[in-house]
Amino acid sequence: MVEFVSANPTGPLHVGHGRQAALGDAIAALLEAQGHTVTREFYYNDAGAQIHNLALSVRARAQGLKPEDAGWPADGYRGEYIEEIARDFTAGGGKAADLEAARRFAVAALRKEQDADLQAFGVKFDVYTLESSLYTDGRVDKVVKALVASGKTYEQEGALWLRTTDYGDDKDRVVRKSDGSYTYFVPDVAYHVTKWERGFRKVVNVQGTDHHSTVTRVRAGLQALGLGIPAGYPDYVLHSLVKVVRGGEEVKISKRAGSYVTVRDLVEWVGRDAVRFFLVSRRADADFVFDVDLARAQTDENPVYYVQYAHARVCSVLRQWGGEASSLGDAPLESLAGEREAALMQRLAEFPETLAAAARELAPHSVAFYLRELAGEFHSYYNAERILVEDQATRTARLALCAAVRQVLANGLALLGVRAPERM
RNA sequence: GCGCCCGUAGCUCAGCGGAUCAGAGUAUUGGCCUCCGAAGCCAAGGGUCGUGGGUUCGAAUCCCGCCGGGCGCGCCA
Numbered sequence: 114m115v116e117f118v119s120a121n122p123t124g125p126l127h128v129g130h131g132r133q134a135a136l137g138d139a140i141a142a143l144l145e146a147q148g149h150t151v152t153r154e155f156y157y158n159d160a161g162a163q164i165h166n167l168a169l170s171v172r173a174r175a176q177g178l179k180p181e182d183a184g185w186p187a188d189g190y191r192g193e194y195i196e197e198i199a200r201d202f203t204a205g206g207g208k209a210a211d212l213e214a215a216r217r218f219a220v221a222a223l224r225k226e227q228d229a230d231l232q233a234f235g236v237k238f239d240v241y242t243l244e245s246s247l248y249t250d251g252r253v254d255k256v257v258k259a260l261v262a263s264g265k266t267y268e269q270e271g272a273l274w275l276r277t278t279d280y281g282d283d284k285d286r287v288v289r290k291s292d293g294s295y296t297y298f299v300p301d302v303a304y305h306v307t308k309w310e311r312g313f314r315k316v317v318n319v320q321g322t323d324h325h326s327t328v329t330r331v332r333a334g335l336q337a338l339g340l341g342i343p344a345g346y347p348d349y350v351l352h353s354l355v356k357v358v359r360g361g362e363e364v365k366i367s368k369r370a371g372s373y374v375t376v377r378d379l380v381e382w383v384g385r386d387a388v389r390f391f392l393v394s395r396r397a398d399a400d401f402v403f404d405v406d407l408a409r410a411q412t413d414e415n416p417v418y419y420v421q422y423a424h425a426r427v428c429s430v431l432r433q434w435g436g437e438a439s440s441l442g443d444a445p446l447e448s449l450a451g452e453r454e455a456a457l458m459q460r461l462a463e464f465p466e467t468l469a470a471a472a473r474e475l476a477p478h479s480v481a482f483y484l485r486e487l488a489g490e491f492h493s494y495y496n497a498e499r500i501l502v503e504d505q506a507t508r509t510a511r512l513a514l515c516a517a518v519r520q521v522l523a524n525g526l527a528l529l530g531v532r533a534p535e536r537m
Numbered sequence: 538g539c540g541c542c543c544g545u546a547g548c549u550c551a552g553c554g555g556a557u558c559a560g561a562g563u564a565u566u567g568g569c570c571u572c573c574g575a576a577g578c579c580a581a582g583g584g585u586c587g588u589g590g591g592u593u594c595g596a597a598u599c600c601c602g603c604c605g606g607g608c609g610c611g612c613c614a
Binding site for chain 1: 544548549550551563569575578579606609610
């Protein structure tokens with residue numbers, strides 16, 4: 114299972130979620146390519162304080178307040194989308210004062226919107242798990258009881274603590290607050306227990322590095338339960354945050370969200386393919402500067418088009434030839450003796466190992482680099498040699514090589530969620 | 538202050554289970570379309586791999602200190 118995005122339904126998806134979506138989906142595809150059956154899962158933190166703040170914010174807007182007004186909720190969400198939701202809420206007959214109704218409406222609206230963004234991004238999930246369901250089906254209580262029974266907890270200052278320091282954490286963590294409610298840590302652990310119980314033995318979580326402290330905590334909680342879950346469960350891929358640059362300046366403000374650039378903004382600016390390719394073409398833990406002007410360029414400066422162009426070129430050659438590519442499968446290849454041909458074949462032969470390594474390391478960026486190199490070698494070959502030559506044996510062999518290049522480019526791009534156009 | 542991550546050509550980044558690893562793209566400069574798409578190709582200049590030690594026959598790659606940047610240090614998620 115690969116769990117990724119898992120955005121709280123409290124606002125539009127931002128660039129960081131975009132990186133997560135691109136990364137998670139590519140990792141899932143990579144694992145599938147290695148023969149695994151992969152479930153893509155999205156976890157909604159739809160319970161807790163953030164959602165309460167969301168409801169308060171929508172209600173305040175519905176009652177005509179603005180973020181700068183005196184009665185605005187202290188930790189309220191300030192983006193314009195709150196106003197849109199509030200407007201739709203009241204227009205649909207919702208009573209401005211009804212906090213619970215506002216909450217339900219807002220969560221539903223934001224989930225729908227996030228889904229639309231993800232779909233436009235070419236990312237689909239198999240399972241959505243709601244944090245709230247872990248409370249309603251009793252799993253949260255069950256985890257707390259099990260933790261207490263494990264003897265790893267203690268009471269202090271009116272709260273219940275877990276000795277996560279026994280498992281490498283730098284301080285013990287609160288399980289049950291002094292007001293009787295649970296910290297997010299409990300449903301998190303309960304959630305991971307369900308992953309294990311559902312039979313997922315290999316679980317990858319894609320998250321931002323700002324959540325890295327969660328890693329030892331969740332693992333510690335799982336260990337304390339003594340369910341036989343391995344110590345390193347689950348795996349994590351942490352990505353650093355994305356800085357968006359446009360015209361040499363950092364872009365911080367999105368009109369909609371107020372304080373951050375959304376996935377939708379990015380897709381509108383540079384297109385889905387460029388966004389996905391860019392976001393997945395860096396090591397996850399490397400700082401990342403997303404240059405909008407570069408991604409937007411429809412010219413040779415843009416690496417996405419470079420690879421897509423190579424694909425389109427091959428298609429063009431095959432079109433002009435007019436034969437069936439499938440008939441090239443058993444073409445004799447003796448005439449492919451040139452230096453560039455050898456390099457190309459060598460590169461093609463490396464594809465399986467590149468994928469295996471990328472899947473092993475959970476590092477899809479190496480696929481992006483591979484494709485860039487393959488495309489480069491093809492362009493180089495294409496410029497140096499003519500494919501559709503008179504001599505039939507040579508022509509057939511070269512066409513077979515081209516067809517192979519096309520296949521690998523298409524397969525590689527598909528793994529990254531980028532289209533492989535036949536013409537462009 | 539503590540923890541994790543990062544610091545490689547002007548810029549954006551690969552390489553980091555040690556020994557053609559000093560690279561790619563971009564930017565700059567100079568070439569290539571009467572011929573399969575020039576969104577392409579060919580060539581040149583550009584870095585003591587943050588810094589100081591250590592391990593090693595050999596380190597961008599491993600260890601330690603320091604400097605610089607990011608993130609996290611809540612009975613928030």
